[in-house]
Amino acid sequence: MYDTLRKAYGPQGWWPAETPTEVAIGAILTQNTSWKNVEKAVAALKKAGLLDFRRLNAIAEAGLAEIVRPAGTYRVKAGRLKALAAWVCHRSGGCLEDALKGHMPDVRRDLLSIHGIGPETADAILLYAGNHATFVVDAYTRRVLRRHGLVADTADYAEIQSRFERELPRDAGLFNEFHALLVEVGKRHCRARAHCDKCPLSPWPHEADAR
DNA sequence: TGCCAGGCCGGGT
DNA sequence: ACCCGGCATGGC
Helix, strand or coil, X not given: CHXXXXXXXXXXXXXXXXXXXXXXXXXXXXXXXXXXXXHHHHHHHHHCCCCCHHXXXXXXXXXXXHHCHHHCCHHHXXXXXXXXXXHHHHHHCCCHHHHCCCCCCHHHHHHHCCCCCCHHHHHHHHHHCCCCCCCCCCHXXXXXXXXXXXXXXXCCHHHHHHHHHHHXXXXXXXXXXXXXXXXXXXXXXXXXXXXXXXXXXXXXXXXXXXX
């Protein structure tokens, strides 16, 4: 599946952000939100000079909320950005890359202890900002795999993630590309009510014996 | 014009 | 251990 997508779309060069800090902020802002809306909020943060955890740690939450408003659920997300900023500042004085430098799965556990950071957000930060080989499972990943009969409908996050991590070489570069490709094919052909014709994976061969 | 988006949390069974 | 409502804007 990876080879098929890679041939169809080429290298993705993800995450669509310039710095690790921007990656992590985007990861929080995109929770249950389309990327288009996130881009507006990130642009507003950039304009305000707030793509910086020490600044985020210092700014008032209510003001931050107004700035990230285009991303939706903006009061919630302002709190989550503040929680992450406090963690990064406490841990490394404000440098995210340093804060992510520990070993897995210790760093993952620490990220998950932050209020508002769940498994997907943590893994996106670990992989795309910290270069840790952890597989990101999002709504697209789930949909694509389910529609091609590769996981049960009831499969939860850990189950899907372990499937990737068991059956692929534990390589951050590979995980990076594969997840980005899954999002790309998902956006084009596997949104909630779209159907999958013309998808490069459709019909996916040997679906039954691929299990 | 609704429906939905690259989740997560808290409270109720 | 599940299930569900709340959060909320902008795009299609």
